[in-house]
Amino acid sequence: MKQTTIAAIATAIVPQQGSIGIVRLSGAEALPIARCLFHAPGHQSWESHRILYGYIQDSQTQQVIDEGLLLLMLAPRSYTREDVVEFHCHGGMMAVQQVLNACLEAGAELAQPGEFTLRAFLNGRLDLTQAEGVADLVGARSPQAAQAALAGVQGKLADPIRQLRQRGLDALAEVEARVDFADDLPPLDERAMQTELAAIDQSIQQILETANQGELLRNGLKIAIIGRPNVGKSSLLNAWCRCDRAIVTDLPGTTRDVVESHLVVGGIPIQVLDTAGIRETEDQVEKIGVTRSQQAAQGADLVLLTIDASAGWTAADQHLFQEFQDLPIILVVNKVDLTPMDRGQYPAAVSKVVPTVAAQNQGIAALETAILETVHTQSLQAANLEWAINQRQADALRRAAQSLGHLQVAIADQLPLDFWSIDLRGAIQALGEITGEDLTESVLDRIFSQFCIGK
Numbered sequence: 001m002k003q004t005t006i007a008a009i010a011t012a013i014v015p016q017q018g019s020i021g022i023v024r025l026s027g028a029e030a031l032p033i034a035r036c037l038f039h040a041p042g043h044q045s046w047e048s049h050r051i052l053y054g055y056i057q058d059s060q061t062q063q064v065i066d067e068g069l070l071l072l073m074l075a076p077r078s079y080t081r082e083d084v085v086e087f088h089c090h091g092g093m094m095a096v097q098q099v100l101n102a103c104l105e106a107g108a109e110l111a112q113p114g115e116f117t118l119r120a121f122l123n124g125r126l127d128l129t130q131a132e133g134v135a136d137l138v139g140a141r142s143p144q145a146a147q148a149a150l151a152g153v154q155g156k157l158a159d160p161i162r163q164l165r166q167r168g169l170d171a172l173a174e175v176e177a178r179v180d181f182a183d184d185l186p187p188l189d190e191r192a193m194q195t196e197l198a199a200i201d202q203s204i205q206q207i208l209e210t211a212n213q214g215e216l217l218r219n220g221l222k223i224a225i226i227g228r229p230n231v232g233k234s235s236l237l238n239a240w241c242r243c244d245r246a247i248v249t250d251l252p253g254t255t256r257d258v259v260e261s262h263l264v265v266g267g268i269p270i271q272v273l274d275t276a277g278i279r280e281t282e283d284q285v286e287k288i289g290v291t292r293s294q295q296a297a298q299g300a301d302l303v304l305l306t307i308d309a310s311a312g313w314t315a316a317d318q319h320l321f322q323e324f325q326d327l328p329i330i331l332v333v334n335k336v337d338l339t340p341m342d343r344g345q346y347p348a349a350v351s352k353v354v355p356t357v358a359a360q361n362q363g364i365a366a367l368e369t370a371i372l373e374t375v376h377t378q379s380l381q382a383a384n385l386e387w388a389i390n391q392r393q394a395d396a397l398r399r400a401a402q403s404l405g406h407l408q409v410a411i412a413d414q415l416p417l418d419f420w421s422i423d424l425r426g427a428i429q430a431l432g433e434i435t436g437e438d439l440t441e442s443v444l445d446r447i448f449s450q451f452c453i454g455k
Contacts, residue, residue, distance in 0.1 A: 003082075003119070005029035007103040008111035010086070010454035013093055021096035023087040024454060025108055026080045026116055031072070033106045034085040037099075038070045048074035056087060056099055059106050066095045080116055081123035114451025118444065121436060128436030128447070129158045132390060135451050136218060144267035145217040151387035158435050160207065164400075165431040167200055172424045179417050194411055200427075201404045207389060208397050214388025220269030221375065222299065225332075226324065227306035228316050232334035235358035236306060237261060237274040240367070266372045273300065298324070302374060304367075306332040309355070310339040313346055321347060330370050334358050392447070393434050400430035 005027025013021060025033060035046070040054035052070040057063060068089035078084040087103075089095050104110060112118075117134050120126045126134070133152025140146035151157065171193065178188050225233045241261045263270040303324050307317050321329065329350060333341045336355040346353060352370045356363030389397065403426035410419045432438030 003027060005033065005108045006111035006115055006119075007033075007100060007108035008116070008454040009096055009100055010116075011091070011096075013091070013096055019091045021089050021091040021099075023089070023096060023099045023103060024084065024116065025086075025103060026078070026082045026084045026111075026119060027108070028083065029107055030083040030085045031074070033103055033108055034070060034072070034087075036106050037102050038087070040070065046072060048072055048077060056089060056102065058102055065098045065102060066090055068099075076123075079125065080119040081125045082119060111453060112448075113453050114448030114455060117451060117455055118448045121444075127155070127158050128439065129161070129393070129434060130155055131436075132392075132447065133157070134455065136390070138452065138455060139218070141220060141262070141269035142217065142264040142267055145269065148214065148217055148387050157387045157389065157393075160203070161431055161434045164200055164203055165428055165435075165437070167196065168424060168428040168431060171196060171200075172421065172428060175417050175420045175424060179421065188417070190411060194408065197404055197407060201401055204397050204401050204404075208394060208401070210388040211391065211394040214390055216268050216375070217388060218390070220271060221301045221371075222271045222273065223302045223304060223371070224273045224300035225304045225306055226320060227332075228308075228314070228320070231306050231308040231311075232356075232358045233274055233306050236304070236332065236334065236356065237272060239356075239358045239361045240272065240364055242361075265368045268372075268375075270371075298327075300327065302328045302330065302371065304330050304332050305350075306334055309333045309336045309341055312339075312342070318347075321350070325349070328374050330354060330367070330374060332356055332363075332367065337362075389434075396430045396433045400427040403427035403430065 005025060007023060007025045010022040010024040011020065031046075036059050037056055038052065038054055039057055040046070040052040044050075044052045044054070046052065050072055052072070053068075054070065055067055056065045058065060066089040068087060071086040071088060073079070073084040073086075075082050075084075087099050089099050114131075114135070117126065117131050121128060121131045130153050133149050133154075136149035137146060137153060140149050174188060174193070178185055225236060227233050241263065261272045261274070263272060305317070305320060305324070307313065330352040331346055331350045332354050333346075334356050335358075337357045337360070341353070341355045352374055354363060354367045354370050356367065403423045407420055407423035407427070410423060429438045433443070
């Protein structure tokens with residue numbers, strides 16, 4: 001089936017702020033559409049991997065839409081292995097949208113989310129782990145996450161998966177050869193087979209160990225700062241962000257809603273939520289803020305329960321601690337410059353207690369260390385992670401490991417070789433799903449629907 005020529009805006013568009021905007025086309029009609037819309041003055045050569053200067057015109061009225069550049073990348077030396085052209089025009093909304101409309105009027109179709117990368121996969125330009133690495137790279141929220149995603153794009157994850165799948169295929173060939181030619185071949189060495197299967201399973205388990213770290217790198221942690229009014233929650237947020245992100249006054253209840261900031265700690269993206277002071281109040285606006293704060297904190301991965309050192313551990317603090325004790329909690333004792341911290345007065349169940357003077361930017365480094373220690377070694381390992389699998393890949397690996405486990409049972413129970421083949425094929429198929437060698441259309445649709453349009 002012949003594929004259509006697709007077009008989409010390939011850059012983020014910010015009203016009145018974008019300097020450059022790119023409209024990308026891919027398909028057999030990409031070059032004819034470009035020749036229809038782009039006027040290159042002089043004797044510029046329309047060769048692959050050349051940049052032309054000129055004017056983008058409406059194909060019907062010949063009215064000039066924009067002045068820009070045209071980049072030609074002809075098959076197979078392109079991202080999709082199809083003819084690809086890019087119009088590089090002025091940024092903002094209007095110029096880029098007009099160029100896209102001109103491409104659609106000239107015969108192109110609007111690309112679906114991830115369709116350029118899908119074509120790269122279908123045409124053998126990328127395997128599925130590389131395609132998912134592209135999406136991860138676009139969405140990376142820390143340098144470490146970007147590096148792990150780039151390793152995926154470069155095929156560093158696909159290589160060990162392919163090796164494991166090939167070892168499974170070799171084992172399957174040994175088994176099926178005995179099924180088909182039992183009289184012509186020596187008996188299968190069951191001990192050697194079990195040793196090889198155990199080695200494959202061990203490698204799978206090692207790769208699976210990167211799943212949690214990869215989840216941290218991609219999605220990060222959500223941390224809620226909670227506490228009574230006026231204990232220094234907003235000051236803590238401002239000190240941590242090194243900016244006046246939240247309003248700070250001496251009046252209780254200043255923060256009326258959840259204030260959100262984004263940081264990177266130890267290579268891990270952190271979403272920090274500064275919540276309204278939680279207390280009983282008759283102020284209807286503040287009451288709404290307290291409710292929102294409680295909801296936000298319940299959805300967090302980690303809670304920073306902030307108290308005032310000069311007030312000590314109060315009944316309200318105890319109530320908050322009991323309300324959120326099902327979540328990991330770090331106790332932040334603020335304003336220790338006014339009153340020294342007395343560790344003995346705090347609940348023994350709180351394993352991490354960090355003294356701070358948020359108004360003077362003191363204690364932030366110790367707080368970040370406590371956060372990394374609280375989420376255990378996963379965060380520390382993620383900071384130096386070369387690559388990591390995502391949840392889809394982890395699910396496939398678990399199914400491969402499960403099939404290998406069934407196979408070991410079949411061997412131990414002395415079941416016929418036909419049963420071995422069934423489980424080996426299951427493991428091989430699961431491994432093939434990771435790189436895209438064994439995959440259904442519905443899985444492809446689910447993966448690429450998560451991409452942005454234009455990629």
